[in-house]
Amino acid sequence: MTxxxxxxxxxxxxIRPNRAERELDDELQGFIDVSVTDKMRDGIPAAxxxxxxxxxxxxxxxxxxxxxxxxxxxxxxxxxxxxKYAWRMFARQPGFTAVVVLTLTLGIGANTAVFSLIDALMLxxxxxxxxxxxxxxxxxxxxxxxxxxxxxxxxxxxxxxxxIFAGVTGFNTATFDVxxxxxxxxxxxxxxxxxxxxxLDLDPVIGRLLTPADDRPGAPLVAVLSYGYxxxxxxxxxxxxxxxxxxxxxxxxxxxxxxxxFVGAEVGAIADVTVPVAALPRLDxxxxxxxxxxxxxxxxxxxxxxxxxxxxAEARFATAWPRxxxxxxxxxxxxxxxxxxxxxxxxxxxxxxxxxxLRERYATPLFVLMGVAALVMLIACAxxxxxxxARASARRREIGVRLAIGxxxxxxxxxxxxxxxxxxxxxxLLGLGFAxxxxxxxxxxxxxxxxxxxxxxTPNWHMLGFTTAVAVATAVAFGVAPALYATADGPAPALxxxxxxxxxxxxxxxxxxxxxxxxxxxxxxxxxxFSRTLHNLQTFDSGFTAADVLVxxxxxxxxxxPQELVEAIQGIPGVVSASVSxxxxxxxxxxxxxxxxxxxxxxxxxxxxxxxVGPGFFETMRIPLLSGRSFTIQDSAHxxxxxxxxxxxxxxxxxxxxxxxxxxxxxxxxQKRDLTIVGLARNVNATSFRVAPPSTVYVAHAxxxxxxxxxxxxxxxxxxxxxxxxxxxxxxxxxxxxxxxxRLLSAQVDATMVQxxxxxxxxxxxxxxxxxxxxxGLYGLLAYGVARRVKEMGIRLALGAQRRRVTALVLWSAxxxxxxxxxxxxxxxxxxxxxxxxLLFNLNPRDPAAAAFAVVALAATALLAAYLPARRAARVxxxxxxxxx
Amino acid sequence: xxxxxxxxxxxxxxxxxxxxxxPMHGYGIAQKLAALSHDSFQVNPGSLFPSLYRLEQDGKxxxxxxxxxxxxxxxxYRLTAAGKKQLEQHRERWDRIAFAIxxxxxxx
Numbered sequence: 001m002t003x004x005x006x007x008x009x010x011x012x013x014x015i016r017p018n019r020a021e022r023e024l025d026d027e028l029q030g031f032i033d034v035s036v037t038d039k040m041r042d043g044i045p046a047a048x049x050x051x052x053x054x055x056x057x058x059x060x061x062x063x064x065x066x067x068x069x070x071x072x073x074x075x076x077x078x079x080x081x082x083x084k085y086a087w088r089m090f091a092r093q094p095g096f097t098a099v100v101v102l103t104l105t106l107g108i109g110a111n112t113a114v115f116s117l118i119d120a121l122m123l124x125x126x127x128x129x130x131x132x133x134x135x136x137x138x139x140x141x142x143x144x145x146x147x148x149x150x151x152x153x154x155x156x157x158x159x160x161x162x163x164i165f166a167g168v169t170g171f172n173t174a175t176f177d178v179x180x181x182x183x184x185x186x187x188x189x190x191x192x193x194x195x196x197x198x199x200l201d202l203d204p205v206i207g208r209l210l211t212p213a214d215d216r217p218g219a220p221l222v223a224v225l226s227y228g229y230x231x232x233x234x235x236x237x238x239x240x241x242x243x244x245x246x247x248x249x250x251x252x253x254x255x256x257x258x259x260x261x262f263v264g265a266e267v268g269a270i271a272d273v274t275v276p277v278a279a280l281p282r283l284d285x286x287x288x289x290x291x292x293x294x295x296x297x298x299x300x301x302x303x304x305x306x307x308x309x310x311x312x313a314e315a316r317f318a319t320a321w322p323r324x325x326x327x328x329x330x331x332x333x334x335x336x337x338x339x340x341x342x343x344x345x346x347x348x349x350x351x352x353x354x355x356x357x358l359r360e361r362y363a364t365p366l367f368v369l370m371g372v373a374a375l376v377m378l379i380a381c382a383x384x385x386x387x388x389x390a391r392a393s394a395r396r397r398e399i400g401v402r403l404a405i406g407x408x409x410x411x412x413x414x415x416x417x418x419x420x421x422x423x424x425x426x427x428x429l430l431g432l433g434f435a436x437x438x439x440x441x442x443x444x445x446x447x448x449x450x451x452x453x454x455x456x457x458t459p460n461w462h463m464l465g466f467t468t469a470v471a472v473a474t475a476v477a478f479g480v481a482p483a484l485y486a487t488a489d490g491p492a493p494a495l496x497x498x499x500x501x502x503x504x505x506x507x508x509x510x511x512x513x514x515x516x517x518x519x520x521x522x523x524x525x526x527x528x529x530f531s532r533t534l535h536n537l538q539t540f541d542s543g544f545t546a547a548d549v550l551v552x553x554x555x556x557x558x559x560x561x562p563q564e565l566v567e568a569i570q571g572i573p574g575v576v577s578a579s580v581s582x583x584x585x586x587x588x589x590x591x592x593x594x595x596x597x598x599x600x601x602x603x604x605x606x607x608x609x610x611x612x613v614g615p616g617f618f619e620t621m622r623i624p625l626l627s628g629r630s631f632t633i634q635d636s637a638h639x640x641x642x643x644x645x646x647x648x649x650x651x652x653x654x655x656x657x658x659x660x661x662x663x664x665x666x667x668x669x670x671q672k673r674d675l676t677i678v679g680l681a682r683n684v685n686a687t688s689f690r691v692a693p694p695s696t697v698y699v700a701h702a703x704x705x706x707x708x709x710x711x712x713x714x715x716x717x718x719x720x721x722x723x724x725x726x727x728x729x730x731x732x733x734x735x736x737x738x739x740x741x742x743r744l745l746s747a748q749v750d751a752t753m754v755q756x757x758x759x760x761x762x763x764x765x766x767x768x769x770x771x772x773x774x775x776x777g778l779y780g781l782l783a784y785g786v787a788r789r790v791k792e793m794g795i796r797l798a799l800g801a802q803r804r805r806v807t808a809l810v811l812w813s814a815x816x817x818x819x820x821x822x823x824x825x826x827x828x829x830x831x832x833x834x835x836x837x838x839l840l841f842n843l844n845p846r847d848p849a850a851a852a853f854a855v856v857a858l859a860a861t862a863l864l865a866a867y868l869p870a871r872r873a874a875r876v877x878x879x880x881x882x883x884x885x
Numbered sequence: 886x887x888x889x890x891x892x893x894x895x896x897x898x899x900x901x902x903x904x905x906x907x908p909m910h911g912y913g914i915a916q917k918l919a920a921l922s923h924d925s926f927q928v929n930p931g932s933l934f935p936s937l938y939r940l941e942q943d944g945k946x947x948x949x950x951x952x953x954x955x956x957x958x959x960x961x962y963r964l965t966a967a968g969k970k971q972l973e974q975h976r977e978r979w980d981r982i983a984f985a986i987x988x989x990x991x992x993x
Contacts, residue, residue, distance in 0.1 A: 023960070024934075027911060030959045031930055034912040037955060056929070063931040067938050 024067055028060055061405050078411070079418060086419040096391060097423070099776065100384050104427025104474065106769055107380030109434030111373045112467050116439045118366050119462045120455040121268065126354045127261040129201035130303075135310045136351030137168075137300040141344045148355065149296040152277055153328040155193050158302065159212070160324070164316045166305050167199030170298030173269045176247045176283070177739060184739045187229070190264050190271035191280060197224075197258070199303050200265065205230070207241035207256025214255075215276035221252040221283075222275070227260040229272035247273065248283045249737070265301055267356035268453040286556050286707070294330040299355045302348070314348040321346065334604035358453065362446065365755055368836055372523060372766050377470065379519045379770050383777045385478035386512040388420065390784040392486035399486050413483045420479030421472075428471035432459060435467075445758045481508060509781055510817055516777045517821025517862065518828065520770035521854055525829035527760075527767030528850030529840055534760040536842045537753050543684035543693060544585055545622035548717075549745035550724055551584055552731065554710040555738035562710040563614055563633075563702065568730055569714055574723045576715040579616035580701055582708050584745060585686045586752050595666035595697055597653050598674065602667050608649055609686060609694045610668065612701040612708055618644075618681060620715045628660045628679030635700040642700060644679035649695035666697070671705050688752065690841065713745065720744065759839060771858065774821075775865035782814055782869035793873050794881025803874040810873045814866035822855055829854070889925045896928065896936050898979055901945065901964060901972040908963035910953065911937060937962060945971050 032053050039049035057063060068078065090097040125131040137158070140146035150158075155170035171192040178187045194215030202209060205227060214222050223245070225234075234240045244253045252275065264271030277298075281288035290297055304313035325342050333341075392399070402412055439457040447453040485508065554562060562580040569578045583589060592606035617623075618630045626647070635642055643664060650659040664675040675697070683693035701708065716723040724742040731740045750757070786793070793806055833845035891899070903909065903917050914937075915928050940946045945968035953959045964972070 026958070027934070027960045028930065030910065030953075030957060031912045033957055034910070034953065034955070034959070038912075038916075056927075058929050058931050063929075063934060066931045067934045 024064055028057070028063060032057060032060075065407065065411075079414075082415045082418040083422060085415065086422050089419065090422075093391075096387065100387055100423050101426050101430065103380045103383050103773060103776070104424055105430040105434055107377045108424075108428050108431030108467060108470050108474070109438060110766065110769070111370075111377050111470055112431055112435035112463060113438040113442060114366065114369045114373045115466050116435055116457050116459075116463050117442050117455070118370060119460075119466075120457060121356065121359055121362060121366065122353060123462060124267075124460075125352050126200070126265060126267075127259070131352030132350070133303050134200075134301050134351040135304060135313065135348040136355060137302055138347045138349065139296075139344050140347060141340045146347055147296060148299055150298050150300050151293050151296050151328065152193070152291045152298060153293045155298055155300055157324045157328045158300065158317075159193065159195050161317065161320055164305060164308065164313050164320065166303045167195045167201075168300065168302040169193050169196040169199040169265075170277070170300045171196060171265055172298055173264070173266055173271065174275075176273055176275075177249070178245060178247060178273065180246055186739065187272050188270050189273035189275065190266070190269075191277050192274055193277050193298070196265075196274070199301060200262075201303070202259055202262060204256040205259055206238055207254070209256050209258060210274065210276055215278045217278055217281075219276070219278060221247075221250065221279050222255045223247065223252045224274045225254060225257050226263050226270065226272045226274075227257055228263065228270070230257045245273075247275070250283055252279070252283075263454075265354050266299065267354040268358050268455060269356070270454050292330070293328055294333065301351045301355070304348075310348040310350070314346065317346055317348075337604060358446065361755060365759055365839060368759070368839065369762055369766075372526065372763060375519050375523055376766050376770050376773075377474070379516050379773045379777075381474055381478045382512045382516045382519075383773045383780075384420075384423070384474075385481055386509050386516075386777050387780055388416075388478060388482040389485060389509050389512070390780055392416070392482045393784070393788075396486065403487065409487045412487050416483035416486060417475070417479050420483075421475040424471045424475040424478075427474070428467050431471075432463075432467055435459075435463070442758070442762075445761065446754060513774070513777050513781050513817050514821040514824065516770075516774040517818050517858065518825035520767070520774040521822055521825030521858055522829040522832055523763070523767045523770040524854035524857055525826075525833065525850055526836065527763040528853045529833060529836065529843060529845065529847060530756070530760040530763040532847060532850055533839070533841045533843055534753065534756045537689055537756055540685075540689055540842070542585070542689060542749075543623060543682050546585075546745040546749045548715055548720060549620065550712075550714040550716060550720060550727060551743050551745050551748065552712040552714070552727065552740060553743075554580075554712060555735065556707055556709065558707070558710070558735060558738070560734045562712070565712060565731065565734055566614060566616070568734060569712065569727055572723065572726045572730060574716055574718050574726070576717045577616050577620045578712060578714045579620045580614040580710050580712055581617055582610075582612035582701065582704070582710065583686075584711055584713065584748065585621075585684050586688070586749050588752075590687060593667055593669070595664055595675075598663035598665045600665065602665055602672070607695070609696045611686075611696060611698050612704045613644075613698050614701040617698075617713065620713045621684075622715075623684055624682045626680045626682060627658075628677070630679055630681075631698075631700045636702050639703075641673050641675045641703055642678045643675040644681050644698040645677055646681050646683050646693065646696040646698075648683050648693055649697060650680055652695050664697070668699060669705055669708070675699065756839075756841065767854075771861055774858075775861050778814060778817065778862055779865040779868065781817075782810060782866055783872070785813070786810060786869045786873045789873075790876055790881045793876040794878040797876060798878035798882065806876075807870045807874040810870035811863070811866050814862060814870070818859060818862045822858065826851065826855075888927045889922075891926050891928055891932070895979070896932065897940060898972070898975045899926075900933075900936060900940065901968055901975070904946065904962055904964045904968070905972065908951075908961040910959035910961050912959075914962070940968070943967075 032050075035053035035056065036046070036049045039052055040046055044052065054060075126134070128134070136148065137150065138146040138148045139150060139154075150170060152170065155168060158165065159168040161168070169192060171190055174189045174191045176187050176189045177184045179185055192210065192215075194210060194212030197209035198211070204224075207224075209224055210222065213219060225240070230236060230240065240254055241256060242253065244251045246252070258274070263269075264274070275283065277291065280290060289295060302313070304310060308316070321344075322342065329338050329341050399412055402415075403409065407415075436457065436459065439455075443453060443455050443457065554565070566578045566580050569575055583591060591610045592608060593610050594603050594606050595608050595610075596602060613631060615631050615633055615635075618625050625644075628644070630644060631642070645659055653659075654662055659677050659680055662677045664677065666673050666675055679698075681696075681698065684696070685691070685693050686696060687694060701710070712727075714723065714727055728740050728742050796806060797803070829851065830846055837845045899918060900914060903914055903921070909917065911930065911933060915930070915933055918926050918928055937946065937948075941948050941962070944965060946962045947965050948960050948962050950958050951961045
């Protein structure tokens with residue numbers, strides 16, 4: 001009953017707030033009237049009776065306020081009124097409001113964008129049933145080293161352990177050429193083992209999904225399409241099931257469409273076409289070796305049987321492995337490697353968020369960025385707090401009046417808190433939009449890497465929750481201090497004192513500005529370090545020259561010999577030189593084999609990197625040949641085996657000897673070969689800038705067995721664009737059925753710097769943002785201070801102070817704040833820079849140049865921000881200032 | 886005689902008691918309270934009205950606008966059934982408190 005009453009009463013008041021107010025007015029008026037009548041009846045004159053009655057009442061507004069606060073629902077009611085009042089205040093100060101909202105939008109938006117990426121990359125569950133049950137398997141032969149890749153036979157052996165697993169699946173990404181010759185499109189896809197969809201427990205939208213029966217040698221070729229691909233390419237046609245498509249020129253039947261939202265178990269890669277691993281030998285014959293026991297390339301997710309925890313399953317499998325390992329260990333491996341694999345242990349880690357190589361590569365950079373974004377948020381908060389603080393000081397008179405006419409301190413504090421909440425939630429809302437846009441830019445940056453990356457960044461509850469939390473925390477962080485400060489003195493001083501003559505006594509404002517300076521210094525030092533890292537990478541001498549070189553991956557099988565294509569291309573105008581090789585530097589793909597000086601036994605382990613190259617390779621790549629000769633047309637399959645080695649190889653195997661003429665024993669692509677060294681080449685950073693150039697043996701492409709991989713390199717003499725299209729034309733006529741893609745080698749090199757470029761760009765953007773915010777803060781404080789001290793400045797000038805000295809006075813007060821900020825910020829930056837050491841390249845984390853750059857940039861910008869208010873102070877007209885009141 | 890502050894939590898009890906006889910408006914309640922307490926309690930509208938509004942919201946009182954004896958309109962409060970029940974409970978509690986305090990004071 002009582003509760004119902006309350007609800008009704010509150011509802012009534014919310015629906016018709018004015019009526020409740022009017023009734024209260026009427027009632028109090030009635031009270032006074034009756035009281036006056038009463039007193040007049042006692043013989044008191046009307047005027048005196050009225051005065052006494054009002055005195056008894058103790059203030060109409062105070063009485064009303066107390067009634068309001070005692071009512072249920074009053075809080076909501078008043079919050080609504082406060083919000084309306086706040087909007088009116090904001091509308092009257094559009095400049096202030098715009099700066100605050102923009103600051104918060106950028107701060108909250110930056111945080112949300114980085115968070116959304118962290119969420120997509122690391123936190124989000126796969127859209128499958130009970131993702132938390134999934135475990136990811138990795139294999140390790142010693143404590144420090146675990147590999148997430150397993151062989152196809154091992155995955156089969158795992159899947160056979162029905163008493164441990166409800167399902168086990170291995171998968172990897174692949175790209176398929178879909179369509180008929182002439183209209184071929186490259187479509188991202190996945191190769192999966194048979195139990196893929198059963199392990200993930202997904203149901204088809206139409207048709208059926210893959211089953212273990214599809215993953216047997218000789219099974220009919222079938223594929224499952226993603227929902228998005230079905231919508232885009234087939235307009236949701238239900239009759240697509242049973243139809244066939246051409247994958248790599250082979251007819252494959254479509255059996256079904258996977259559920260909406262599921263695009264594969266590898267995060268950040270979209271698999272539009274999924275086929276069983278067993279189809280690989282027919283779809284891509286040169287890759288059929290991947291099905292053998294010696295190739296570890298499948299990421300493995302498993303679902304332990306109901307009731308078994310990951311640890312239980314791991315323990316059970318550990319006992320099962322020695323029993324089942326024998327058949328899946330490559331028989332041709334040397335005994336030591338066979339034993340290593342037999343003794344290896346399997347680790348089961350949580351797998352519900354899927355797998356991605358991006359996680360390893362970007363976890364640290366993203367966490368650093370999150371920290372940077374959080375610092376920017378702190379600066380934004382400090383900035384907004386100081387703006388509100390300055391505004392609160394300017395509003396002391398208004399607040400004093402409100403306190404004097406009966407508003408409780410809590411009431412005024414609440415009004416101010418509601419204002420800050422409104423500001424922060426507006427900022428949060430706009431920030432979400434900003435995050436949505438900037439998140440796309442972030443993904444775009446990562447996606448310039450060798451593998452395209454796609455993320456669904458549509459705001460989800462993670463993101464909304466995060467943004468709300470940030471907004472609330474922000475409102476509290478920047479709202480509380482100004483609110484308490486503004487109401488601390490009560491009504492009296494605000495009404496008495498002329499607020500324009502006194503200097504601000506608050507220490508809070510200056511320390512907020514110094515804090516902002518310190519934080520931006522930290523960010524600027526970081527930005528300097530990351531920019532210098534990128535610069536160091538870009539100017540790093542990697543041993544070859546990528547500029548102006550085009551590369552073309554040749555298909556396999558191919559209708560023409562690579563050397564024949566090279567000769568065809570050499571005739572194109574603008575081509576300086578051209579060559580063929582099995583690998584190009586920094587492509588992410590390498591080949592290694594065992595090789596030793598002749599006479600020693602060939603070891604089990606690979607000892608050097610191998611590259612098969614044709615004539616003109618060193619010229620085209622501009623890899624200097626230090627002595628001897630390079631490969632020529634005469635080095636054919638029928639001539640003696642020759643090799644060119646790099647300095648590292650020569651130093652390792654022939655220290656202090658002339659390597660030219662030395663003989664090598666090697667196992668090249670599984671065949672025993674004797675090689676004679678004919679040349680010595682300079683070292684090349686073939687795998688990474690961060691890894692020392694590996695020992696490398698160049699062998700003649702024409703002397704390699706079978707049909708080895710072939711990439712054409714073409715050095716252009718002028719603009720690469722026309723040369724690229726001419727090359728494409730020429731190759732199309734020679735290889736009519738294959739898609740020809742001409743790439744820039746420099747793009748391939750740039751792709752290895754994606755992370756560094758992202759960090760340099762974003763840290764610079766954040767640093768700039770921080771700098772601007774700190775300067776707005778400084779400017780605001782000084783401008784406000786000058787406005788308050790107009791009278792003082794006027795008196796100084798009237799007493800004969802030089803304008804220059806007044807300017808210097810203001811500039812000096814700014815310089816003091818900046819110096820304090822720098823003094824605090826530098827040690828912090830130096831300490832913090834150790835955490836990002838692993839992300840730097842050829843750079844001391846305490847790089848003095850980065851620190852100097854940060855200090856100079858900050859000091860210069862701060863001076864600029866301080867100059868405007870300083871000039872204004874000097875231009876004060878003493879007469880106007882003194883007449884100010 | 887010096888005015889006393891209304892002890893914490895007793896204003897509701899006194900308002901409910903005063904309203905058992907007849908419906909009254911705010912000023913009337915204040916006057917009656919002063920008269921019954923021999924002018925010891927002078928309750929300020931800033932305290933009276935919040936109590937009245939809260940009792941009304943809780944359904945202990947019902948208010949209606951009626952003309953006064955001087956032919957002005959005033960808001961008259963009257964006790965509801967729930968109000969009567971609350972009064973009984975509070976009255977009983979107050980009697981026990983008063984008895985307990987008196988016993989302590991006299992026993993000491």
